[in-house]
Amino acid sequence: MLTFEQKQAIIESFSELTKKEISLKRLNYHYMDSLYEKTIVVEKLHPNGNGFVFVGDLLRYENEANDKGLVNIRDYDELQLREIIEDAIQYLSEEVEEQEPIVEIWNSRDGSQLQLAFEQRSWNVYHGDNLEEAFGTYEAAKEYLLEEGFRTKK
Structure with missing residues (x-):
């Protein structure tokens, strides 16, 4: 070392x-x-x-x-x-190629809603316009949302 x-x-x-x-x-x-x-x-x-x-x-x-x-x-x-x-x-x-944004809506049982968006190489979780968390992979963002009690309809 x-x-x-x-x-x-x-x-x-x-x-x-x-x-x-x-x-x-x-x-x-x-x-x-x-x-x-x-x-x-x-x-x-x-x-x-x-x-x-x-x-x-x-x-x-x-x-x-x-x-x-x-x-x-x-x-x-x-x-x-x-x-x-x-x-x-x-x-x-490196510039990230522009692509159509990927956006998913996640809901909790109490009616709260978060948005998961893929933007410039990261998966960002938004509450309204506020950035809550950012992740390097979809799997990490999904795990976070599931742990927080959110689900999405596919």
Whole structure:
């Protein structure tokens, strides 16, 4: 496992990333030229070596990424860390092809209604016009909605 200092040196070799210190001596690294609202590439890099890289819904990482599109890099070696950061930067640099939006209406037993919409590579859950949650995959969004007691008619 790479040390915090080794990971930091590798990450900082990417000149397009900007370091920002956050709480508990952790660091975030932002890609300020992102085409999306999401700019954090490396999130919560901790002195114990733990940290995350945002990969969104890249299929290459579907078995590693959590429902927020983050991959834990604690046990990554140098080559793996460089590759995932390159992939993350490329992901945030690519235009998403315009497509017909996918929208589903989900209802709860008490009559509450949420909208699930696929927009720019993410599955967003809305309550009215307010964004409630965003997910990298449909399955993660569906699981969230089901856990919250919502169902959809197909």
